[in-house]
Amino acid sequence: MIKVVGVRFKKAGKIYYFDPVDIEISQDEKVIVETARGMEYGIAVVPGKEVEESxxxxxxxxxxxxxNEEDIQRNLENKTLAEEAFKICEEKIIVHQLDMNLIDTEYTFDRNKLIFYFTAEGRxxxxxxxxxxxxxxxxxxxxxxxxxxDEAKSLGGLGCCGRPLCCSTWLGEFQPVSIKMAKDQSLSLNPTKISGICGxxxxxxxxxxxxxxxxxxxxxxxxxxxxxxxxxxKVLDSQVLAEEVKVLMDxxxxxxxxxxKAHEVQILKKPKKTQDSNVHEVEKELKKLED
Structure with a gap:
């Protein structure tokens, strides 16, 4: 077993694990860690715990x-400088007539690198x-x-449920999502009803x-x-979560x-698989929305 501490660098960002060495770290404490791009400032969201080395x-x-206070102040200064850099970069994008949309700007803690995040249709x-x-x-x-x-995660917003976007509030990593999930849950295959503000x-x-x-x-x-x-x-309808089927008796x-109830019945014959051409076209369009 090995002791680790989980650290986040951004709100709702991915959790990275570090060796606490001999430092006692509580949840939500600010820490300075060594990363592949140098020293970084983060928040310990997972206090020290034992995990398998595998x-x-x-x-x-x-x-x-x-x-310390100096580190906290430096982090705030970095954010202020990044906001100023964002405005300057936007102006330069217009000057160079580039078809790109600037999303966010970030300084590394030691200010050795300035990172600009953007979206664009192509290269x-x-x-x-x-x-x-x-x-x-x-x-x-x-x-x-x-x-x-990632753009939606960075900018935030409200989902159709009326709540702040999961990705911008608590969802650390994106999971693959497919139209099979929508079909299994008997949801409408209308793209406007099962896609978020990110498209x-x-x-x-x-x-x-x-x-x-x-x-x-x-x-x-x-x-x-x-x-x-x-x-x-013959099964006319099914309520998956209730585990019930509506049956037309012979x-x-x-x-x-x-x-x-599903546990009360026995399947004698499964239905033949047929695919309506219109449904097939809709599914082809929905495939483009998978990520």
């Missing part, structure tokens, strides 16, 4: 010290822009192109998908012929529709 990527970088030749920025700020310049999900499928499709998958393993599909305690029937004289 669960981490060795060797761990060390935590140098708890942040951008920003060599002249980098030269201008390097001459102004007298430090290493990095322009980093990010995706639309990609909702991240929250992932949250309950494992539960749906577990239930769907033994739930009969719509159109299946099943055996029930009251006889043979009664030639009257229309008899009943509900049964």
């Amino acid at each position: 669960d981490i990527i060795a060797p761990l970088k060390p935590i140098i010290r708890l942040a 951008i030749d920003f060599r002249e822009l980098v030269k201008d920025l390097a001459a102004i700020f007298r430090t290493r310049i990095e322009l980093r192109q990010i995706g639309v999900r 990609r499928l909702f991240c929250c499709l992932k949250y309950e998908h494992e539960t749906y998958e577990g239930i769907l393993e033994y739930m009969p599909e719509v159109g299946s012929i099943i055996k029930t305690p009251d006889g043979v029937g 009664n030639k004289d009257t229309v008899d529709i009943r509900k049964f």
